Structure formats: C-alpha cells, structure tokens
Amino acid sequence: MTNPKILVTGGAGFIGSHACVALIAAGYRPVVLDTLVNSDARSLRRVSRITGVEPPLVRCDVRDAAALDCAFAEHDIAAVLHLAGLKAVGHSVSDPIGYYDVNVAGSLALVRAMERAGVRTLIFSSSATVYGDTPRSPIRESAPYAAVNPYGRTKVMVERMLADLARADARWGIACLRFFNPIGAHESGLLGEHPHGPPDNLVPYISQVAVGERAHVVVHGNDYETPDGTGVRDYVHVMDVAEGHVAALRHAADRGGMLAVNLGTGCGASVLEVISAFERASGRHIALRVGPRRPGDAPAYWADVQHARDRLGWCARRSLDQMCADSWRWQLANPHGFDEREPALAARAVI
Ligand SMILES: NC(=O)c1ccc[n+]([C@@H]2O[C@H](COP(=O)([O-])OP(=O)(O)OC[C@H]3O[C@@H](n4cnc5c(N)ncnc54)[C@H](O)[C@@H]3O)[C@@H](O)[C@H]2O)c1
Numbered sequence: 001m002t003n004p005k006i007l008v009t010g011g012a013g014f015i016g017s018h019a020c021v022a023l024i025a026a027g028y029r030p031v032v033l034d035t036l037v038n039s040d041a042r043s044l045r046r047v048s049r050i051t052g053v054e055p056p057l058v059r060c061d062v063r064d065a066a067a068l069d070c071a072f073a074e075h076d077i078a079a080v081l082h083l084a085g086l087k088a089v090g091h092s093v094s095d096p097i098g099y100y101d102v103n104v105a106g107s108l109a110l111v112r113a114m115e116r117a118g119v120r121t122l123i124f125s126s127s128a129t130v131y132g133d134t135p136r137s138p139i140r141e142s143a144p145y146a147a148v149n150p151y152g153r154t155k156v157m158v159e160r161m162l163a164d165l166a167r168a169d170a171r172w173g174i175a176c177l178r179f180f181n182p183i184g185a186h187e188s189g190l191l192g193e194h195p196h197g198p199p200d201n202l203v204p205y206i207s208q209v210a211v212g213e214r215a216h217v218v219v220h221g222n223d224y225e226t227p228d229g230t231g232v233r234d235y236v237h238v239m240d241v242a243e244g245h246v247a248a249l250r251h252a253a254d255r256g257g258m259l260a261v262n263l264g265t266g267c268g269a270s271v272l273e274v275i276s277a278f279e280r281a282s283g284r285h286i287a288l289r290v291g292p293r294r295p296g297d298a299p300a301y302w303a304d305v306q307h308a309r310d311r312l313g314w315c316a317r318r319s320l321d322q323m324c325a326d327s328w329r330w331q332l333a334n335p336h337g338f339d340e341r342e343p344a345l346a347a348r349a350v351i
Contacts, residue, residue: 005029005248007077007119009062010084010108011055012039014193015182016123017047019081021191022242023079023199024051027253028249031075033058033068034084038196046190068113068326079121079243079253081261084111085154089129090202092151104161105155111165120169123248124162124258126155126176128301129235137268140306141260142180148296158193159260166258175253175312180234180303182241185330192330193238194337202274203235206260209332210284217286219271221293224300232268232300237318237326240265247314265316274320281324298314 006023010016011032017039020030024047024147030042041057044106048054056075062084071077085103086092092099107124114120131139134144147153159176165173183203185192194251199205208214222229244263251259269277308314320328 003027003029004078005031005075007031007033007071007075007080008055009033009082010038010039010125012041012043012057013082014039014236015041015084015179016081016083017191018186018238019083020044020047020055020247021050022239022246023118024053026246027031027332028246029053030055031058031071031077032056033060033062035059035061040194040338042157043191046338049190050186050188051272051337061110063102065109065113068109069116071330072113072117072119077117077119078121079123079249080110081115081123081249082107083125085125085149088341089151090200092149092154099150099154099159103151104157104333107158108161111162114212116344117182120172121249121253122162122174123245123252124158124174124176126159126178127152127264128178128180128264128303130159130178134301137300137302138266139262139301140304141262141307152314162197166256170256172258173254175248175252176257176258176260177244177248178262179241179262180236182238183235183327184237184239184318185326186239187329189327189329189333192327192334192338194334200299202271203278203327205280206275206286207327209286210278210328211331213335215287215345217288218290218291219288220297222236222290225302226269226270226295228272231269231297232302234264234267234302235274235320235323236264237323238319244308244312247312251312253268254285257330259311261308261311262305263308264305264314266303266305268300268302274324277324278328278331281321282328289328321331
C-alpha cells in the first residue's frame with residue numbers, strides 16, 4: 001500500500017503531534033483522533049508548517065464506538081498509534097475511575113473497533129511507570145510489573161489485555177512502547193509541549209522559570225543515594241520517541257504477536273544535571289529551591305535499550321543538550337503555547 005493511513009489517537013498532543021511529523025517524514029499519512037481535552041488543534045497546523053501536510057482531525061472520544069466506526073469507515077486505516085489518554089500520576093490518585101475509564105475502557109473500545117474494521121496493527125503508548133519502584137537499573141523489559149499508582153496500573157492492564165489478544169489471535173501485531181521521560185521539542189521551534197495548568201514534568205517547569213513565568217524550580221529531595229543527591233531519570237528526546245513509533249509500526253506490521261519495548265536513552269541524568277544543561281542552552285540562570293522528597297518518587301532509574309536496538313533497530317540519537325536547546329527554542333517562540341502568532345520556522349528545521 002502506498003502512503004498508508006495511520007490513525008493516531010491523541011495525535012494533537014505532545015508526543016502525538018511529533019509522531020505525526022515522524023510518520024509523514026517516513027511516507028505515512030496520519031489521521032488524528034482526539035477530543036483536544038489536553039491539546040490544541042493548532043498543533044496540527046504546526047505539523048503542516050513543518051511537513052507540508054496537515055493531518056485531518058477526527059474530533060471524538062476514543063471511548064465512542066460509533067465515532068470510531070465512522071473514522072475507520074471514512075479513512076482506509078492500515079494501523080493505529082494509540083496515544084490518547086490521561087497521564088498525570090497525581091490526578092490518577094484522586095480520580096482513579098476517570099483514569100481507568102479513559103485509559104483502559106478507551107483502549108478496549110479502540111481494539112473492538114479495530115477488530116470490526118479488520119485493522120490489526122497497533123502501537124500502544126505505555127510507560128516506564130509499569131515497572132514501579134524497580135530497584136535495579138538499567139531496567140529490562142523482563143522486569144516484573146510493579147506499578148505503584150493508578151496511572152501506572154492502567155498501563156499494566158492495557159498491556160496485559162493486548163498480550164492476551166495477541167496470544168489468542170495471531171493476526172494481531174502489537175507493540176507496547178514503554179516511554180521513559182520524553183522531553184524536548186521539534187527543532188523548528190514550532191511544536192512542543194504546552195501543559196494546561198502547572199506543569200507536572202521537570203523541563204516544562206524549568207522553561208517557565210527561564211522565561212520568568214515562575215520564580216524557581218522546586219527540587220524534590222537532594223538526599224537520595226545518587227551522585228549529586230537529586231533524582232535521576234532517563235530523559236529522551238520527543239523526536240526520538242516519535243521515530244521509535246515509526247520503527248515499531250514497521251515491526252508490528254510485518255509480524256504477529258506482542259512486543260514490549262523500552263524507549264529511553266539508556267543513561268540517567270539528575271535533576272541538577274538537567275537544570276545545568278538548560279542553563280547552558282538558554283544562557284539564563286535557573287533559580288531553584290530544595291523541597292522534601294515526594295512520596296512514591298524512586299531515587300533513580302533508566303532503561304536497558306538493547307531490546308529496542310535488537311528488535312526495532314532503533315536507538316535514541318539526540319543528547320540532553322539538544323533536548324534542552326529544542327525545549328528552549330520552543331518556549332521562547334511560544335511563551336503562551338499555540339496562542340502565539342505563528343512564529344518563523346527556525347533556520348535549522350528539517351524533518
Ligand atoms: N509525556 C510523558 O512523559 C509520557 C510518558 C510515558 C507515557 N506517556 C503516554 O503517552 C501518551 C501521550 O502522552 P503526551 O505526553 O503526548 O500527553 P498529551 O496529554 O499531550 O496527549 C494525550 C492526548 O490524548 C487526548 N485525549 C485524552 N483523552 C482522550 C479521549 N478520551 N479521547 C480522545 N483523545 C483523548 C488529549 O487531548 C491529548 O491530545 C499518553 O498515553 C501517556 O500516558 C507519556
């Protein structure tokens with residue numbers, strides 16, 4: 001099939017919009033399905049500024065069976081990237097049913113609609129949270145499920161459901177991508193993460209301090225058993241994650257069964273290292289205050305990336321400095337997200 005159409009649920013969001021750029025660059029035609037509950041349709045216009053192609057938007061809920069059937073009937077979909085979901089760990093603790101509904105019931109509704117449409121290639125956005133507080137890094141995919149919050153448990157439930165499905169019906173080709181900590185932005189400065197409300201993640205928070213929108217970054221604990229005492233995570237560039245989807249799509253389209261694979265760099269960086277890298281990228285001082293540890297935060301974890309190399313032929317290519325430089329370019333050009341007048345394309349932009 002030439003230029004196959006790929007349904008991207010959650011495709012207007014942070015990772016989904018970058019995945020659209022990577023799909024178009026690889027010769028696919030993304031069709032986005034999104035409620036826009038945590039995103040902005042103007043992200044798709046930015047995708048077209050970068051690639052010359054604006055993915056069509058089907059504005060509907062992934063739990064809506066009738067709307068899903070219409071989307072599959074209208075577009076000749078070859079495969080699905082499933083990124084639609086809720087992702088705030090803290091919110092999942094206060095509203096677990098809301099999370100199980102969107103993340104688990106949404107995935108079930110999608111799989112049923114795919115079955116009705118005869119589309120059986122699926123790439124699912126899972127998360128390193130499925131490993132919970134696994135003590136030893138690098139973390140391999142064979143580490144047991146040990147999610148410690150409702151968000152992580154929704155990802156475990158969907159992975160288990162998809163594994164059972166792949167075992168029951170060999171026509172399904174499924175990849176569960178366990179993202180570590182996706183950060184950064186497209187290097188054009190046109191596409192990036194614009195959190196609705198206070199950021200949950202470190203780098204959007206640092207960016208807002210750098211532009212003076214917030215006074216300081218709170219470092220949650222500096223007495224961990226890590227080289228500088230602050231928490232260590234595996235930060236991975238969002239465009240590397242986007243390209244990982246393309247690699248997974250090629251893999252799953254060719255073979256049946258289910259593959260679970262880590263998308264990380266294989267290296268950890270501490271909170272203080274990320275702040276220093278951001279200071280280098282922005283040339284600005286980032287004020288910080290040290291607060292207490294947050295309950296449930298692991299001291300350090302990073303991915304074992306051998307499986308991704310061996311099975312998908314994928315590895316992360318972009319450095320922490322590039323992640324920070326790209327985040328900063330996005331933040332400077334779009335201090336209020338997609339509300340801005342369309343910024344100029346950065347000179348280095350290529351897809
Ligand atoms: N960003 C991370 O750090 C991270 C890490 C691990 C896993 N993930 C997973 O990757 C996926 C994408 O994350 P993101 O960072 O791009 O988040 P995001 O919030 O930017 O994107 C999610 C998209 O899903 C849409 N959506 C939410 N509920 C929906 C529904 N019921 N029907 C249709 N659309 C709906 C939102 O509007 C949004 O556009 C999520 O499943 C998330 O759990 C993200």
